[in-house]
Amino acid sequence: MSKGRVLVIDDEYGIRSGVHQILEMEGFEVEEAETGKEALEALERNGFDIALIDYRLPDTDGLSLLHLIRSRKLDIMTCMITAYANIETAISATRQGIDFFLPKPFSPEDLIGVIDTLIRHKIIKREAEELRKAHEASLLALASEKSQTHSLVRSLRDAVLVVNREGEVVLANPAMATILRKDTAMLLRQPVMEVLAAEPFSPVRQALGSSNPEAALLEIEIGEQQFMVSRTPFHSDSGEILGQILTFSDISEVRRLALEKSRFIRTMIHEFRSPLGAIKGILEVVLDKSLGDSLPPYLPLIDRAEKRIDGLVELIGNLLSLSRIEMEGRKKWNPEPIDASPIIDEVVELYRERARVRNLKVQVSLEMGLPRVCIPAEDLRTILSNLVGNAIKYNRDGGKVEITALRTDGKVRIDVGDTGWGIQPQNLPHIFDEFFREKRKETKEIEGNGLGLAIVKRLVERSSGKIEVQSTEGVGSTFSVFLSIGSPS
């Protein structure tokens, strides 16, 4: 087997045949060409590994011939041989893509050395190309059912789009196809810039077009959805960039929560500013002596200021509770089962005086032998305080507050009922929302910040409980808390 095929292009017979003989003895296959025209014909006819090109040819010069060879994209190593070697020829030949430069005269050893080197280069180049093709093939294999990685990527919730060095899509998972509203198969081998041609993707296209090889993170909005897009280059073992991986993570929910939080903060600011404004106004009137020099006319105002301050203190307490619940929510929740009855009695005792002032009848009926419930005692105390407190606050003078606890359907049910103003049907769905308060003439005078029931609901639910409300406007409301029964320890 020959070591390689060489074409010698020289108009000098001596050189041609000399080179021919030397290389043939070294085990190469050699052909000769006298002119540029002959050389091109030979190159078209046969595949050569190496072309030795004389700088001066009868019909053309070596550089023009080299240019023609390169423009035909022939896979061939080239070496220029010339007696007129000077720096300029060398530079322009190198610019045109000559692989080697051999000045005349040269010894047989020089020639053989050069040809051997060129052949090695050629082999290395070919191997590199084969390796690249293999990588490419493995990328495409990713997209086919054959690869295990493929099924893994398919099942990802995040959308994945893999692009090769040529900017073609080599992999798109179903999540990606959903975003693009296309079939995964339709995306394969498509230019990524066309696949992502829609306006919302313009930042992604920009990131792909950027020459910065570093990974990039960006955010885009597609319709109602927000996505965090990451672009990560992926490398071969040798560190060469083979393409880009794009992942699209839906962050709409995170965004929604952030928006909700900022709304909460705005409402909170309002809840602080209103009482502060009222207190400030009252103090101003007092300091201004708008009602004269004696104190008594101011007393009702000062009393109001004090109540507003109490309200602020309560608001701060409630906000702290909410934030504590949120922080603790991340921990594992496994409360010790407790006996609810003594806590119910305790809370009712605390509120007896307030009920008496309003001339309210408080009735407690607890089923005997009530099983233990899974909830922290402190949480149950807060829940009941809020519910009983509300039942008193929103009641009519001379009305009734009824507290019952019984076992039902594998749960303990605690009801707190009142005979107050009730809740308007349209407000029932919002009654547990933070800061929500009914705006009604009947309840306008009642102090409150709209956080109590929000706290109650969270406390109930974090112990896997449930809260329900039944209400008839003008008749009264009953809040029912369902708590899990603790397994007997």
Added chain:
Amino acid sequence: MTRMKKILFVDDDRDFLKSQSIFFRGRGYEVLTAENGEEALQCLQTETPDIIFLDLMMEHFDSGFSLSHQIRQQERLKRIPLIMLSGVASATGRRFDQSQEELRKWSKVDAFVDKPVTGKQLLKIVEEKLGTASQPKQDGR
């Protein structure tokens, strides 16, 4: 005797209405109050105040804006200075979708003032808008 200048306060905070009434009455103004939009419109059927202070009333969403929009549609009330008081910074309330400028145009509010606000601050606005600097104060302090 010159006619007493009339101020209408619309705010759902009764304590705020009370203190402002005392403060401005003490300075020789007639003060009208309304706790909600309905009351305000009712009051405006018979009264023509010289200036109106309107709370944005976040609990009622944008009722402050709707109310001022309704007031502005009445020929008799068109040119009364209308000042929006707001407990929310930047005064957009829950209408996050509209810019303050758009709301201002739509509701034809003359100015926004952030709460908490003092009577003295409001007095300055009143004097500026009505050109009534140094109204006599009743107890002469």
